[in-house]
Amino acid sequence: MIISSPNPEVFELPDGRLRYIEHLITDSDTLLSRLKTSLNWYQGDVCLFGRNYKTPRLQCWYGDKAYTYSKVRLEPTPWPPLLQQLKNVVEEISGYSFNSVLGNWYQSGQHNMGMHADNEPELGQNPVVAMLTFGTPRPLQFRHRNGQDRFTITPADGSLLLMEGPIQHHWRHGINKSKKITGERISLTFRFIF
Numbered sequence: 001m002i003i004s005s006p007n008p009e010v011f012e013l014p015d016g017r018l019r020y021i022e023h024l025i026t027d028s029d030t031l032l033s034r035l036k037t038s039l040n041w042y043q044g045d046v047c048l049f050g051r052n053y054k055t056p057r058l059q060c061w062y063g064d065k066a067y068t069y070s071k072v073r074l075e076p077t078p079w080p081p082l083l084q085q086l087k088n089v090v091e092e093i094s095g096y097s098f099n100s101v102l103g104n105w106y107q108s109g110q111h112n113m114g115m116h117a118d119n120e121p122e123l124g125q126n127p128v129v130a131m132l133t134f135g136t137p138r139p140l141q142f143r144h145r146n147g148q149d150r151f152t153i154t155p156a157d158g159s160l161l162l163m164e165g166p167i168q169h170h171w172r173h174g175i176n177k178s179k180k181i182t183g184e185r186i187s188l189t190f191r192f193i194f
């Protein structure tokens with residue numbers, strides 16, 4: 001895995017901060033195919049307003065501690081070597097430690113992620129989420145809970161995006177469907193579970 005020299009951009013939003021490194025991982029094509037074949041992908045369940053649905057994307061989860069996401073309990077799972085390597089890179093660049101990762105595989109523009117905040121209590125006071133992107137970029141929409149402020153970033157193939165500060169308390173984020181996008185994207189979202 002080759003890392004090009006990082007040059008972070010910082011976006012100071014009202015009540016939150018994003019740190020973005022556009023070109024971090026240079027062999028992202030190879031990594032995208034390795035991630036597709038080597039990880040344990042499944043269509044997850046989500047519970048919304050008391051009803052169970054299948055996630056409109058594939059996902060995988062690895063971590064040292066159990067994690068409850070959208071009311072579904074994920075059990076501890078050992079780190080595959082490739083994810084361990086990527087975690088090491090993300091930790092070194094960001095300066096944070098992570099002990100779990102949620103992977104999302106959007107196989108086309110028909111796959112999406114609804115607006116949400118990563119604010120489960122076990123993620124701590126001001127959760128830091130570090131996200132690597134591989135493949136076809138998709139706009140990531142941020143909406144402030146005040147109903148006014150909005151921000152969109154389209155993380156590039158091979159980029160790292162850090163969500164920091166109180167952002168998960170004040171903002172929600174998500175990925176919309178798009179008829180125009182046919183390519184696939186994988187995001188790896190590293191978290192620390194207390």
Ligand SMILES: O=C(O)CCC(=O)C(=O)O
Nearest residue numbers: 102104118140175187189
């Ligand atoms: O794939 C993305 O860009 C968003 C992922 C995300 O928000 C999450 O995993 O919580």
Ligand SMILES: [Fe+2]
Nearest residue numbers: 116117118173
């Ligand atoms: Fe999220």
